[in-house]
Structures are given as C-alpha cells and as structure tokens.
Amino acid sequence: MSEEVSGRQANVVEGWWERNFKNHLAALVFVCSFGGVLLTASWTLGQSAEIGRQIFNVLAPLFGTWVGTILAFYFSRENFKEANDAVSRLVDRVTPEQRLARTPVRDVMKPRASIKARDLKEGEEEGKIAVRELMKLVGEGYSRVLIFTPRGVIKYVIHESTLNKFIADRSAPIEAGAPLPAPPLDASLTELLAHRAGSQTIGEIARRFVFVKEEATLADARAAMLAVKGCEDVFVTKSGKQDEPVLGWLTNTDITRDL
Template identity: 35%
Template sequence: MAYDDNLARRGQSLRDTLAIGITLTSIIGVIILSLIVIMKDDEDGSNINMVFTAVLPLMGSWIGTVLAYYFSKDNFEAATRSVSEMAKNVTPQEKLKSTAVKDKMIKREQMFYKKAPLGGLMLVDILDELNSGEWSRLPILNNSGHIESVIHRSDIDRYMAERLRRYPATDLSALTLQDMLNEYSDLESHFGVVSEKSTLADAKSVMDKVPNCKDVFVTQNGNLNEEVMGWVTNAIIVANAQV
C-alpha cells in the first residue's frame, strides 16, 4: 500500500512538472515570437494589431484552462473526502432506518415452513429437512397463513435430549412436532410482527422487546391475525446493519 501511494505521488509530481513546464515554455515562446513580429512591424502597425488580436485570446484561454484544471481537481477531491466522511459517520441504526423490510425479508414463497395440523409431522423428518436446506428454524403457520410459532433446530435437539433423559426407552423416530409443542408452549411467543411498510429498525425494535426473539414476520398491517408476507431474521438485521 505504501509503495502504491509513493508511486501515485511520483506520477502526480511528474504530471504537475510537465503541465507547468509546457505551459511556461509555450507562453515564453509566444511572447518571444510576438516581440519579434512587433519589432519587425510595418509602419502601419498591422503586425502589432495582429499580435494583440491573436495572442491575447490564446494566452487567456491557456490560463483559464490551467486554472480550471487545478481548481476543479481540488474541488473534486474535497467533495470526495466530504462524501467519505459522511459515509463513515452513518451509524448502524441509521442504516436500518433507511432499509425497508420488504426489500430484505425472506418472501413467503421462499420460506421453509409448515402448516397446521402438525400431528403427522415427525421430528426426525423435520430435522432432515432443516439439515438438507441449511435452515436453522421452522415457522409454523395455521391454515389461514397466520404465524403461530417458530421452532429452532436447537429446540428440537433440546426436546429430544430431555425426552431421552427422562424416558431412556423413548423411540425418537415416533415423536411428532405436535408432541414437542405440547410441552414447549412458550415457543409460540418468541417472535414479533411488523407491517410491510416498516423498516429494519422497526423490526429490530420489536425483536428487542420480545424475550429470546430472533424472528419477525411481516404482514400487511403488522397484526398477528393477518397472512404472513415475509420473514426477517436476526441474521438479516445484523447483515444490513454493517457500515
């Protein structure tokens, strides 16, 4: 990096030297030629008029070009520094406030979820599906598409371990998702809901207010008794809060 900076400075110094050298040489050359023409002027002064008519606008355009180049360059660099400083000062919360949930949520058609009734859903099969799809949690919707609960893979692992501890002869392959929900009724409260017009900052605020909440679902007006449109996880919020 230091080598690249030194190389850039050398290149800039060379460009500045060439620009100044060429400009000065051109100006001096034009002045000398103009003086020669003036000294050999005819009696009617036509050469002097020609020099002033041709040389002065030329000199003015050169000077204007050089000044415009250097001043515009400085202004551009100043604007770039200003924008960079502004970007550094953007906080994660401000970034979340400017991001709509509908732009970052997992849409309903992309979600991995199950719908009630759950009696025939075996836990071992659910685990296989979670592992094959690299999902870590499972939303449960009712027949109307309303969110009822969220099952995390860690919840299933914990439930199976506790069943084996209490009942060593338990056949894990016979356990259903409904069996688990009957014992872990608190899972139904570990999520939040926001409207489709909300931002990720709103979703984070809801998530912070609900104990052990890592999931927020998006409905049209932010009500539980509405069909789920999308899903925002804590991982989505963390990823979009980075600046």
C-alpha cells in the same frame, strides 16, 4: 440576440482560459527552467572554470526553485483535493442505523411463497406431527422449522438447536422404574412443545416472534425484535397483526447484516 450570443461566447472563452492558464504557465516555466539549465551548462563550458562555476551556482538554484515551486503547487493541490474528497465521503456516508431506517422490509424479507415450512391442513391435529417430520425440514439453509395454519398464519417457529436439545434430553438415561418414553424422533409435536428447555417450555420459545406491517422498515423490524427478549424472528403481515396471513419473514441475521 447577437449581443447575448457574443456574451455567452466570451464567457466560454474566459472560462477555458481561466481553467488552463495555470497549466500553460507551469508548463512554460518548467520548459524554460529545463532549457535554462542546459543552456547555462553548455555556455559555462566555454568559460574559465571559476567563472563557469560561479554562474552555474547562481542560475541552477534559481531554475531548480522554479521547478520545485511548480511541483509543490501541483502535489499540494492533489493532496488537498484528495483530503477534501475523503471528508465529503465521510460526511455523505450513511450510518447503519440510517440504512435500516431507509430500507423497507419488503426489500429484504423472504416472501411467503419461498419459505420452506410445514403447512397444517384443514382439520389436521397438529399435536400428532412427529419430531421426525420436523427434522426433515431442517437443512438446505434453514435452521428453523416454521409451522403455519391453513390460513397462512404463523403458529410456531422451532429452532434446530431446540430440536437437538429435545432429542438429547430424550436420549439420556432414564431413572429406574420410570416409564420408557417414545424414541425422540417418534415423539409428537405435543410432547416437544411441552418439554422444558431451561426456564421455559419449548412451546413458549416457539412462539417468541414479532410482527410488523408491510410498510415497515428494517429499523421498525429491529425495534420490534429487540423489544422481546430472545426474539430472532420477525414476520410481515399487511397491517402488522398476528392473526393475518404472513407476507414475509425476516431473521435476526437478515436485519442486522449491515450493522
């Protein structure tokens, strides 16, 4: 036992000496060089000008070379260490794709309880909801209106830009003899969903979302979103089925924030 302790102590002393020998040697050389320059300068003062100049010209470069060697050693070592650390950080850096693959959707999604939405009631006729009511849900950080069934299943996602287009189209002058439509804000959800916005109806656009299961990652959510052209919303359900209650919601911004 005593031999093992002695061996460990010897290793500790040896390790300390190895770690500090170069520093002590460098300090000793530096002090000797600095002192040597001073001693040489003071000694040559008592000699003739020619002899003193020759002696100083021989010894001063020698001391300077010693000091320069020490400085070069330490600065090159620090530069090498910094370069090595930079390479290590580069190798260890996680790419955005790897970060998405490691991040569960549950860590980023907006939980259902915190989603500002229009929840349909049992027996309520969704078609009679007025556009005016939907516009009130826009704002406070939301640019979408979400409509859920009484069971908590997502039914429509209506973007603010879509609502604004509908209002602008309804506010445009009508042809002579054409029936006068209801004011845009008084129009019903049925009229809104049937309105065309380009090649699709607003109803088709409002159903353009996808689902992932609760255990999915952001990479899974992104892949599902990119699989549907124009999709900007991903909903999280227990097993990823569209007829299940929504547990959380992610937008395209939530998913691609780190890309």
